[in-house]
Amino acid sequence: MPATWDWEYAWEITPDLIEGMVAIVVATVLGMIVAVILGLFLALGRRSDNKWVSYPVAWFIEFVRSTPLLVQLFFLFYALPQITFLPRAISTMSPLVTLVVALGVHYGCYCSEAYRAGINSVPRGQWEASTALNLKSSTKWRNVILPQAIPRALPPLGNYFVAMFKDAPQGSAITYAGVLFVARALQSADFRTVEPFTIAGILFLMVSIPAAMAVRRLERRVAYESD
Amino acid sequence: MLEELFLTSRQYQNLLEGTWVTIQVILGSFALGTVMSLIMGVARLSDKGWIRGSALVYIEFARGISAIILLFWMFFALPILFGLGGMPPMLAGILALGLNMGAYGAEIVRGAIQSVSKGQYEASVALNLSPRDRLRHVILPQAIPIILPPYGNLTIEVLKGTALVALISLTDITRVALVMRQNRVLSDDPVSVPFLFINVLIIYLILAQIIAQLFKVAERRSAKKFGST
Numbered sequence: 001m002p003a004t005w006d007w008e009y010a011w012e013i014t015p016d017l018i019e020g021m022v023a024i025v026v027a028t029v030l031g032m033i034v035a036v037i038l039g040l041f042l043a044l045g046r047r048s049d050n051k052w053v054s055y056p057v058a059w060f061i062e063f064v065r066s067t068p069l070l071v072q073l074f075f076l077f078y079a080l081p082q083i084t085f086l087p088r089a090i091s092t093m094s095p096l097v098t099l100v101v102a103l104g105v106h107y108g109c110y111c112s113e114a115y116r117a118g119i120n121s122v123p124r125g126q127w128e129a130s131t132a133l134n135l136k137s138s139t140k141w142r143n144v145i146l147p148q149a150i151p152r153a154l155p156p157l158g159n160y161f162v163a164m165f166k167d168a169p170q171g172s173a174i175t176y177a178g179v180l181f182v183a184r185a186l187q188s189a190d191f192r193t194v195e196p197f198t199i200a201g202i203l204f205l206m207v208s209i210p211a212a213m214a215v216r217r218l219e220r221r222v223a224y225e226s227d
Numbered sequence: 228m229l230e231e232l233f234l235t236s237r238q239y240q241n242l243l244e245g246t247w248v249t250i251q252v253i254l255g256s257f258a259l260g261t262v263m264s265l266i267m268g269v270a271r272l273s274d275k276g277w278i279r280g281s282a283l284v285y286i287e288f289a290r291g292i293s294a295i296i297l298l299f300w301m302f303f304a305l306p307i308l309f310g311l312g313g314m315p316p317m318l319a320g321i322l323a324l325g326l327n328m329g330a331y332g333a334e335i336v337r338g339a340i341q342s343v344s345k346g347q348y349e350a351s352v353a354l355n356l357s358p359r360d361r362l363r364h365v366i367l368p369q370a371i372p373i374i375l376p377p378y379g380n381l382t383i384e385v386l387k388g389t390a391l392v393a394l395i396s397l398t399d400i401t402r403v404a405l406v407m408r409q410n411r412v413l414s415d416d417p418v419s420v421p422f423l424f425i426n427v428l429i430i431y432l433i434l435a436q437i438i439a440q441l442f443k444v445a446e447r448r449s450a451k452k453f454g455s456t
Contacts, residue, residue: 004307066383066435067428068390071401075428078408079421166293173394180299193303201292201300208291 010195013186017196020179021203027099027178028165034104035164036157039111043119044141046112064109070170073102077174099171107164111157118153119145155222158215165208179203234426235416238407245403246430248317252389252399253434255321256328257382263329264378268336269362282333289330294388298323302395320392328385335377339370368453375449379442383435390431400427 045057064072076098081091093101122145130140172181183196234242263285270282289297302319306312343366351361393402404427411417 004310063428063432066387067431068387068401070390070393071404071424071427071431074401074405075421075424079424082420167295169293169295170391180296183299187303194307197296197300197304198308201296204293204296205288205291208293209287212287212291 004194006192006195009190009192010199013196014199016182016186017179017199017203020177020182020200021207023176024165024168024171024178025207027096027103027171027176028161028168030096030100031103031107031164031168032161034100035107035111035160038104038108040115042108042112043115046116047119061109061112064106069102069106069167070173072106073098073170073174076102095171095174095176098174099168099176103164103168106167107160110160110163111153114153114156114160115149117156118149118151121152122148151222155215155219158218162208162211162215165211166204169204234418234423237416238418238423241403241407242400242426242430245398245400246434248397249386249389249399249434252317252320252324252392252397253382253386255317256324256385256389259321259325260328260332260381260385263326264332264336267329267333268340271333271337272340286330286333289326294323294327295391295394297327298391298395316392316395316397319395320389320397324385324388324391327388328381331381331384332378335374335381336370339373340366342373343369372446372449372453375442375446379439379446382438382442386431386434386438400430 042057042061045053046061048054048057076093077095080086080093083091126144126148127140130144135144169178169180171178172184175181179200183200186196187193267282267285270278271286273279273282292300298319301323302314302316305319306314347365347369348361351365356365389399390401392399393405396402398406404423407418407423408420411420
């Protein structure tokens with residue numbers, strides 16, 4: 001180890017950085033809850049027969065997916081408070097709420113594509129059988145299509161969960177006290193950079209690599225069961 | 228209301244200067260990312276265990292650590308850890324985004340190589356082609372049409388990632404917008420913050436569409452050139 005590494009200092013700051021990791025996990029879990037619900041509605045909206053619904057939804061998904069999460073965060077955090085006609089609840093969101101909304105909308109658009117692929121993979125016969133049985137549209141979706149579509153959408157949803165976790169530290173740019181924010185605070189308080197950022201990286205890998213492996217296991221399992 | 232949608236020409240000029248920086252970062256990251264994708268994607272399928280192993284370690288590491296954490300580590304920790312004088316933000320951005328892209332790209336390349344039919348591989352062994360010629364003239368040309376569509380999506384993800392360099396003081400589009408927002412109190416011609424960010428988002432949308440179109444052209448060309456079945 002080079003002399004620039006101070007073990008004592010490293011141990012001292014680790015609890016603070018772990019706290020920052022917990023904050024990131026909290027934001028990710030909340031964001032994912034928003035994303036899986038919003039994503040399903042976006043997927044259904046995009047399939048709508050009404051062009052006035054399906055076109056704007058498709059356009060919105062394309063727009064959100066083509067622009068950086070960071071700029072979307074700044075838009076929510078800096079621009080919304082300037083729009084006077086919005087209700088106060090929307091124009092003055094806390095950093096955590098802003099981050100959860102940004103992650104939820106951004107990844108909701110990705111999730112909608114996962115649902116769409118899942119829905120499209122339901123065999124034609126299932127649709128035709130639902131029509132032949134004269135099922136109501138809501139019954140068809142709830143009891144026939146979605147129960148088959150959602151298991152197939154699970155592996156990509158799991159991948160987006162991991163990807164969202166990796167994007168969540170961007171919340172530090174809008175003062176959300178995640179791991180990166182903690183590392184930057186330590187940097188300006190103690191004038192040390194090597195330990196805070198290296199430990200932040202190691203902690204991150206300790207969560208994201210097992211998470212990615214779990215998703216791969218899920219992928220194999222779903223592939224096995226749908227064969 | 229409507230005229231507010233557009234910024235002044237001076238403000239657009241600033242944003243365009245930022246756009247040029249963003250383009251430089253994406254070009255650099257794309258170049259590094261593509262080299263890493265090809266090397267590591269091929270290395271993942273090597274006969275030698277230690278080559279396969281090191282490629283796997285690189286991929287797991289560069290994917291698992293998030294781009295933003297890698298960027299901050301490159302910019303703040305790496306120069307001190309290795310006693311370098313400092314790290315230019317442009318270089319830190321290109322290294323972090325390029326290494327991150329290479330890890331995702333390597334998996335695309337590996338998947339594409341594996342999807343080339345086994346007969347092609349066996350035929351080139353039977354024809355006594357060297358491993359290098361086999362890869363260059365038989366396997367990769369057939370893998371490219373499979374690589375291109377996901378690679379286009381990956382490139383757009385990297386474009387979105389370039390916004391992160393604004394956080395390490397590189398004046399890309401995002402940084403220009405942040406500075407404009409901060410200075411509007413002092414300015415005679417204060418910018419409307421919502422429209423400022425909407426304009427920035429639209430610039431990114433346009434860049435993403437350009438990348439998507441370039442990849443469509445490349446896909447059509449490679450389909451013609453390497454004539455898939």
